[in-house]
Amino acid sequence: MMTSKTPPLSATAAADAYVLDDQVGFLMRRANQRHLAIFSEGISDLTPTQFAALAKLCELGAVSQNALGRATSMDGATIKGVVDRLRLKDLVASTPDPDDQRRILLKPTAAGWDLFEAVAPTAHQITQDTLAPLNDAEQTIFLLLLQKLT
Known part of the structure; x- marks a missing residue:
């Protein structure tokens, strides 16, 4: 059964219609690169992810590494590396959770x-x-x- 939908563009027509400079991912990446350059000029002691983790810890107080990762939208491997580097800089300490000795809490x-x-x-x-x-x-x-996008 045939429908009256518009036929798909041919591969050539689709390629001709695609302009990278107009694409959301490209524009967001360029805006992010601009922001990162501004950030690195202003705060050279920390990376943006390190700053985000430290800022969130200062906001929340003592939290687990997993909770910090969720609060900063970082996956487990990323937040572990960020926390490790913050510990090396003596900006974050870890202590056992008094309510659950298996869990470690992080705090500034x-x-x-x-x-x-x-x-x-x-x-x-x-x-x-x-x-x-x-x-x-x-x-x-x-x-x-x-x-709204996040």
């Missing part, structure tokens, strides 16, 4: 708190600099749309 050290408090204003500025090409209304819409 005094040095971790000090660093976070020192760079938090810069992190705010990084966000402002990243969004600077947009006016206030566009920034609000852009952030709402990003949240």
Whole structure:
């Protein structure tokens, strides 16, 4: 039984219609590269993932590594590596969970708190600099749309 759907584009027509510069993944990657460059200029002591983990720990307090990974949208292997590097920098400490000795809780050290408090204003500025090409209304819409995509 035939339907009246539009026939698919031929491979050549589809390739001709595809413009990389207009694709969402390409544009998001370029925007992310811009943000990462701004971040590295402002905060050189931490990677963006290290900063995210430290900031979330300062926000939440003591949490398990798994919970921290979920809260920062990092998979198990990534959060383990991030936490290991934060430990090496003496920014994060681990202690046994008093309610479950099998679980380890992570928390910021005094040095971790000090660093976070020192760079938090810069992190705010990084966000402002990243969004600077947009006016206030566009920034609000852009952030709402990003949240909707995640």
